[in-house]
Each structure stands twice: as C-alpha cells, then as structure tokens.
Amino acid sequence: MKLDRLTRIVVALLILLVFIVAIGAMLFLTESALNVWDRLLQGPRALRYGYVAIMAALVATAIWLIWRLVVRRKIRPAQRKTTASKLTKADIRQRIAEAEAAGVDVGAAQAELQELASRQASGAVHLCFFGEISTGKSSLIKALVPDANVTVDVVGGSTADIRHYRWRNDKGDEILLTDVPGTAGHDQRLDEIATQEARRSHVVLFVCDGDLTRAEKQAVESLVELGKPLVLVMNKADRFDADEQAALMQRLLEHLDDMGSVIERDRLVAVSAGGEVDVVARSADGAEEIVRRQRPADIGVLVVAINRVLDDTGGSMDQKRDRAVFHLAADKLAGAEAQYRVQRSEQIIRSATRKAVLGSLAAVSPGTDVLIQGYVGTTMTQELCKLYGAAPRDLDIEEFLNLSQSRVGRALPLSLAVAGNGLKAFPGVGTVAGGLVHAVAYGLIFDALGRSLVLTLSRHGELVPDIASREFEEGISEHIEAGVRRVAEMALDEKPDN
Numbered sequence: 001m002k003l004d005r006l007t008r009i010v011v012a013l014l015i016l017l018v019f020i021v022a023i024g025a026m027l028f029l030t031e032s033a034l035n036v037w038d039r040l041l042q043g044p045r046a047l048r049y050g051y052v053a054i055m056a057a058l059v060a061t062a063i064w065l066i067w068r069l070v071v072r073r074k075i076r077p078a079q080r081k082t083t084a085s086k087l088t089k090a091d092i093r094q095r096i097a098e099a100e101a102a103g104v105d106v107g108a109a110q111a112e113l114q115e116l117a118s119r120q121a122s123g124a125v126h127l128c129f130f131g132e133i134s135t136g137k138s139s140l141i142k143a144l145v146p147d148a149n150v151t152v153d154v155v156g157g158s159t160a161d162i163r164h165y166r167w168r169n170d171k172g173d174e175i176l177l178t179d180v181p182g183t184a185g186h187d188q189r190l191d192e193i194a195t196q197e198a199r200r201s202h203v204v205l206f207v208c209d210g211d212l213t214r215a216e217k218q219a220v221e222s223l224v225e226l227g228k229p230l231v232l233v234m235n236k237a238d239r240f241d242a243d244e245q246a247a248l249m250q251r252l253l254e255h256l257d258d259m260g261s262v263i264e265r266d267r268l269v270a271v272s273a274g275g276e277v278d279v280v281a282r283s284a285d286g287a288e289e290i291v292r293r294q295r296p297a298d299i300g301v302l303v304v305a306i307n308r309v310l311d312d313t314g315g316s317m318d319q320k321r322d323r324a325v326f327h328l329a330a331d332k333l334a335g336a337e338a339q340y341r342v343q344r345s346e347q348i349i350r351s352a353t354r355k356a357v358l359g360s361l362a363a364v365s366p367g368t369d370v371l372i373q374g375y376v377g378t379t380m381t382q383e384l385c386k387l388y389g390a391a392p393r394d395l396d397i398e399e400f401l402n403l404s405q406s407r408v409g410r411a412l413p414l415s416l417a418v419a420g421n422g423l424k425a426f427p428g429v430g431t432v433a434g435g436l437v438h439a440v441a442y443g444l445i446f447d448a449l450g451r452s453l454v455l456t457l458s459r460h461g462e463l464v465p466d467i468a469s470r471e472f473e474e475g476i477s478e479h480i481e482a483g484v485r486r487v488a489e490m491a492l493d494e495k496p497d498n
C-alpha cells in the first residue's frame, strides 16, 4: 500500500493522539480509582463492602447482558440421545409427562411401559425368534413345542402377528417362545412389529438359513447395540453336506468376528427345525396322493445354547430387558413428538399465512409492503423455534427476518404470477382483482417462510440467521408453487364479498 507523505503524517498524528488520549484516560481512571479506594479505606467497613458488592454486581450484570446478546442459546432435542444409554424409568416417565403436558399423544410410549409392567409381574423369560421370512422361525418353535398350533408355510410371510408359546426347559424355567413375522418381506410394517417385539424380549434367537445378508448383519448389529443377548441360529442345516456346512459356519464366525466379537463364538449353532415337506405317496392300487410329512428335527444344540445364554445373562437379564424397553418407549415418544411438531407447525404456519392474507386484504393503501418483519413474522418465527426446541436470541430472529425480507424482493414477482395463475384455476373466480392476487402472493411468502423454517430447524436444531435465510431463498420458488392452492383457498374464504 502506497500512502503519500501527507497521509502518512496525518495517520502518524492520529496514532499519537490516540495514544495520548489512552494514556490520559488510564491515568485519570487510576487516579480516581485510587482516590475512591483511599476514601473507602478511611470510611466505615460496611460502606467499603457495600461499594465493592455493588461494583461486582454491575460487572456481573454487564457480563450477563453481553452473554445473552452475543452467545446463541440452543436446546437441542437431539442431545438428549447421548445420555440415552443410562435411560431410567424415572427419566422416561418424566419425558412422557412433559410431552403429555405439551399436548403430544403419549399413548404408544405409555403402552410400552404398561406391557413391561405386566411382563415383570408374570416373571416369564421371553425368547424371541427373529429373522428374515421363511428362515424357519415358526418351525423351530414347533420343534421345541410340538403340541403348539404353529403356522408354518413354504410361502414366506406365514406369520403375520406376535404369538407366545409356553416352553419349559429341563430346569423348569418359565419361558415364553415368541414367534414374530419374518423381516424383509413385502410389508415394512411387519418388520417394525418384529423388531419392536425383539426389543421387548430378554433374548433374541436370530434365525438365518445361510450366509448373512447385509441387511441381516445390520439387524444383528443393531440388536447387539441395544444390549440384547443374542444366539445366532443357522437353520435348515440338513440342506448342506458336512463340508458346505463347515464352510458356512466359518463364514458366520467371521461375521461375528467382524462385529468385534461382541457375540461369543459359542452363541452360533447350526440346526434343522425339520419343517414340513410334501411327498407323493403311491398306494397299492397305484393311485398317487400328496401327503405332508414332518422332516426330522435336529435342535439339540439350540436347547444347549438357550440354556447357556440364560445361565450367562441370568442376573442382568431383567435389567437389560427393562432398559431396552425404556429405549423403545423413548423412541415411540420421539416419534409421537415428531408427529406433534409436524401438526403443530402446520397450524402455526396456517395461522400466520391467514393473518398475512387478511392483513393484505384489509390494507387500504398500497405500500403496506413490509412483509415479514412485522408482528406476524416475528410471532411465527418465535413459535416455530420454540416448537423445535431452538431458543434463539431476539436479535437472531430480527436478523433472520431482515435477511429474509431482503430476499423476498426478488421472489415477489414470481409469487404474484403464481398467485394470479393459481386463482384462475378456481371456477367462478373470473377476473381476478389485484388486491386478491396481492393477498395470495403475500400469504404464499409467509407460507414459504414457515415451511422453509421448519425444514431448517429440523435439520439444524437451531436458528442461525444467515443459514436459515439462505435456505429460505433456495427453497422459496418451490414452496410458492406447492402452496398456491392452499393459500388461494384461504384467501377466497377470507374475501369479504364472498
């Protein structure tokens, strides 16, 4: 940088001046502070202490105000998850109570706790047979409890609900074998039903009938992550010869090792539930008939593995199960909260949009064009932030609305065009009055602002003004197009001469 001589002299003089002023101020401040201090020392003690206390309070207040102004506060709902592994009954109860007070439907979460209480009261151990469709879960249960009326079918998806079968091992423990729908079928909801039941059980018997698929491996991993004691059961071993079976078991052991040996190697067994097979039987007179036969079962190692896992986990089994159910209840609560937020945000956005439309319809003079910085925009932003657990400073809200307002200018022509077109689509509206088009256009902008804010808040969990307003700008045309019918209907409802 080249400065001419005169400028340099001026700058030098300025620097000198600043230093002289700073030194002077410093001297002055020190002198007055020492003066005051001397006088305080001579005065009564109470005055001294009182003076110091007031000074300290003033400094603390100043720091607090600066903190509030500069540091962004946020309550991140997602942060709760980090402590989830230590989730206790009291925690989940408190969360449910809070959510209920906020208007969330807590029925599903509460039902989980009730189901847990009744299982605790019965004292039975729940073993859940879990796995992809047609791996032979029902057949395994039938092999363990031959008298039970278990549905087995060649066609996958034969089990569509949850069934419990009473079984006593040699020790006489009260055990319930749970049959659940197979996963990876057509109906995603069945996967959900099965997974939830697995989470409610004490032990999961994960049934496969060959090498683990990627999805199966993921399912095993997530059950182990939830702290579920697990036995990996390779069923239909009769379909493989000794060499094939050995190779397969080796592959499965490698999978267990890949998972960091969280499942011990003796938790893997190969069995044959038997299942049923249709054979053609020829009678003496030569007539042929198809008869259903039971293949012989070979499940001795499974019974041993079950007894071992029950022995190993014995003491901590209930505690682990309870914790898994608390997590399940917490997940259900989180789902209900998310649903509540969607519904409530819709109401908030609708109400703000309606006010914008009404305001615009009622405006007598053109030029009341301050769109979103006013009361309606502020209230909508505050309410949406609160709903998503973000607690922005007032300044952030103001900054966000300012930035968004400046971006609206470019979107207004589009909004007007879309509004005009949208209104024409309504039968009987005929020639559309300018005021109505304006009202719809303004409503559309509020609608877009609200929807974009919801996306931003659910993505980031907080309101960062520049990010939020940028995301608003990026999505505005899409939101305007998507909202036109809704907002036009609203405006036609509100139109005074309607």
Ligand SMILES: Nc1nc2c(ncn2[C@@H]2O[C@H](COP(=O)(O)OP(=O)(O)OP(=O)(O)O)[C@@H](O)[C@H]2O)c(=O)[nH]1
Binding pocket: 132, 133, 134, 135, 136, 137, 138, 139, 140, 151, 152, 153, 154, 155, 156, 157, 158, 159, 160, 180, 181, 182, 183, 235, 236, 237, 238, 239, 271, 272, 273, 274, 275, 276, 277, 295
């Ligand atoms: N070869 C052979 N077939 C078996 C064995 N166990 C079961 N099967 C057959 O596998 C098919 C599926 O058996 P199911 O017991 O219905 O399987 P599932 O896992 O309960 O099936 P879904 O309830 O549909 O998920 C049936 O045709 C059984 O006969 C076995 O050990 N060996």
Ligand SMILES: [Mg+2]
Binding pocket: 137, 138, 139, 151, 152, 158, 159, 179, 180, 181, 182
């Ligand atoms: Mg079944």
